[in-house]
Amino acid sequence: ELSGYVEGEDPRVWGWNIHPIMFDGDPRTAHTVPVSLMRAPHRYNYVFDMGVPVRVNRFVFYPKWSDELITPGNWYAGSPFYESYMRQYIVSASLYNEPPSPRRFPDDPEPLDFVLEKNMANYKKVVNIEFPLKPLRFFMLDSRSKDYGFTLAEIELYGQGFSPEAWYTSKIIDLKGPMNFGRIFYDLKKFRWRKEWSWKEPEEPGEYSELDLGRKSVRELWEERLIDPVPVEDPDAPVRVEVKVRTGKDDTPLIYYRTDDMLDERGEVVSREEYLSLGVRRVEFDRTHRPYVGMRGIIEPDRDNWSDWVTVEASGEEVGIPDVRRYIQFQVRMYSEDPWAFGRLDSVWIELSPPLADKILGEICVEGDPRPEEGVAEVEVGMDTSFVLALKASAPGRKEVFDAVRIFTPVRPKFEELRIGGKQENRDSLHVGDRYLEVFLPRKVGDDEPVEVRFRTAVLSYSTNFFAEVWDRGRELIPQRAVSGDAVDWIGTNQLQVFAAARSLEVLKDFRVAPVVVTPNGDGSNDSTEVTYTISLVMEGAKVELGVYDMAGRMVRKLVEEETGSAFGKVKGWNARDEDGKLVLPGVYLVKISVETDQGRTERAVPVIVIY
Template structure:
């Protein structure tokens, strides 16, 4: 994990003045001159369009005259997604819940796709519905016959019109014109939320009306039922025909809308980078568009709601997915993609039975690939996926709350450069901690939350070329961590004076430390271990001390340090440090830094400082107030939303109106308010002139 850090002006000048022999480069997806087009590295693209604008990617815009239920491909919708017949589907059948659209209905044993085939001359046969009941059978209320059609569009799709009708030519088996076969009674409803009864499985009867009722009638006389309503995103559509005894037939069920779905995503394949690399910034060009109704063209909309999220992961092979088949004992066994494709499909009539050589799940490969990163919400952020991998995969999610606001991604760029070290391993341990015996098992570093302890951050590197090397380390550590010293050497670690330390006082007030040792650059010819000595505290049950090395002798990107066995005499094998005790208070380590406050202008104890730690929580409302001994309010010193960290607050002896308080005793109250508890501490502060 890596974060951006502001370096001092001197360091920045050094970085820009060195001779450049690195090979920092940019891998571009899309754009007029990208290394790869969107189609070249597409693993999955749902409801996306890379043809409207040259080199750009955007959600597929719906136009008012397009039937959403029918599109390109065999039995597919407007987005090219194939319809799955039945409420229960699965990736093993070639369909994926939440990815592929579905439809199902009750009353007949098989699904009939003719209602969404785009052909008004094909229709389901005339049906007679007998609306008897409800009746009670085995303590369950049932209708003897239920005819409910449900369509899962899978995306929150903007719709404003639904049209259904029977064949408009010919006569039915009664000799009555087919166009009179439209249902007399129906209930039409839609819903956005994916509730459990609409997902995989079976829904109990009677089937529910969806969240938004669009229209209900028992006296329809129209052959073509055409219902318009305000434009809104919807995922599920339900047509209930069980309201009355009636005959009906249906040739087409059509849905229309305008704009773009609220959430669509693109997933790339494994993008080859030719060699293991370090990752730098992720940059992209993204803008909001809106259709000008008069000119009927897309124009830029600076106030548009369209948003983009990018996620990444890195890997060591070109197959980011893991495929599984069922073995002879009914267990999942990993297989190649071709073996999975050749395996037999599950049997719908016995889904709970696992037959040998039957397809099972397809998952993200977590053995050779890192987990997905947290989202990048703006261009220019550093890639948070692990360095040292030669493949990269990304996921782009297009979001909007306004279905008429269209986001366009013109291009996406990943900055990469060669490795600074072929292998870079780090290990964090307690200073003076002796290994228990000769065990090779990892022994995690542990100490109580809120206490300060001496720690060692050891780094070991291997090099495969003379061009590799590094001369600085950047650490991401708990707030308030102090740099204590630098040691380097093979058999014996020798104290080394760093060329520079940032911040200058060696205290990570912003959670980062930078240590430069250009005079002792680590390289193939000077391949020596590095130890950074720290004093730090824990504010949660576990903390990762992240690090990366930097080479100011080249223009190459920093390289992140991986946790592992950096030293044989240290056995944590990890960058993670754990708390030993089970204290759960969110407020700890409260102490006054001076015995008294003497605000007389002599610069000695003119302010009194209080230190405390917020533990365990990511967010809490922290307030620090001053009262006199009678409980009268004097001043508020701090009122912020803070997460786990060390805090320091000062009081100069003035009230809120900037009046100096008279001598005496005062009460300083620290309060940490979370959603689960309120922790409060009271300190007595003497004010003396």
């Protein structure tokens, strides 16, 4: 991060005495580990990160390839430099297990997850390690040549097929003015294109150099077989795309600092160009290497002016990125589970329009508790609760800004009251969905004119953001999202987030069975019973089992067996019949529920009496 490194975009290398000439493509230049007889060689470790996983099947490295003779007083004196190859080594790799960072790199590191080759008596100048094609990201070459020096000209990777991951981050796009954002669309096509290559040994080996044959870098000696002559579109290919977006107020999402006279690493904000011209900052300091005035300081995200990355779950969906922003940036990540399958993203586009106002301020409170302690609204999880959400436009000089409000809720809401400018008014119309409430106002409201909506719903998680947006039904503009702020004086939360009260932190809430006496005689009265329950605080999914048991513990009827997330007021009936559809015998039965989550297992049971 200190040099502008971007995860997923930039490869990187680290270890002891890493040098760019090891990756410059020129076999005549080399990194030299002490070959002097007067100096004892040490172990050297080279680690590199491709940035994203790549599909590889060969790892190649070799010494300086030159006929120049090594001078006296060094190992291999009088021999050509290509004799100064590594005598002992371990090559290992991993897909996700990242090796230690440079600041923690040990002198004697353990190999990575996959040992590609271990050779403690190497006699090959060009080491060409071949292995089955697999996705890998991190590689480590650990020289075990403690007794001999060596040179290292190049480290090379070879592979086939399409990369399992590919990342692309767009440049920051200047929209030339603040905009509101709507739905995001993208067009993904999936293809297969299978090829195979095989190496054939030359009939006349003398035609090619020992280096090229060792590296297998002679193009005409590779035979290509096209299984698919051209890419074939395949909608079922195992390829997926992940599109992310973020918006900002200025043209850079990072803050760069220069160390000031007090050695504060957040001393002075500078541009990226100026930052990269400063002295390099070490990842850690010691008595020998101390911080100094004017060196590179910290780089950190500019969270005041830029949003976090937000994932677009599917093409055509609206995402919750902040409105009234001038700058936007996209990131695309493509994933393929098949070496011969790839995706092509033909386009990405987003709906946008000028903003309705400079800001739409919003805040929420629990009805009857407008100014909670520390300004934090708390609510019982899984309980039907009345809320008041207030909105106010900041649009100086404008008398007509919006006339419609949409509030997103965890479960189906119920409208209670509308107030405009502190006075109760009748709504023009209303639309209630499973997880949203739309209120159409009787007139357009303007700058600094608050709108308050009282409604009922339930929260099912530790914290809930009540997203709200407004729009003008008479104008073809994208709705504008509310941001947390002081919308009305009498509410003291200044935010659109509510939190779960500690006393209510239970996964299984409101488990009820009614009636508890069932008389299945067909008269329409108490012929069956209903089971109601609420599942809350679920992070990774809950396994729910609901059934009826006799007093000996045998299951009589399975009512529910499912994986679910948080759910409010689920209802399931039981008609006093067993799995075969036959009426059970009169007696006492247990309606039992079991909920298993990452927090543990919760069980409840209620007795039910069957009489007929």
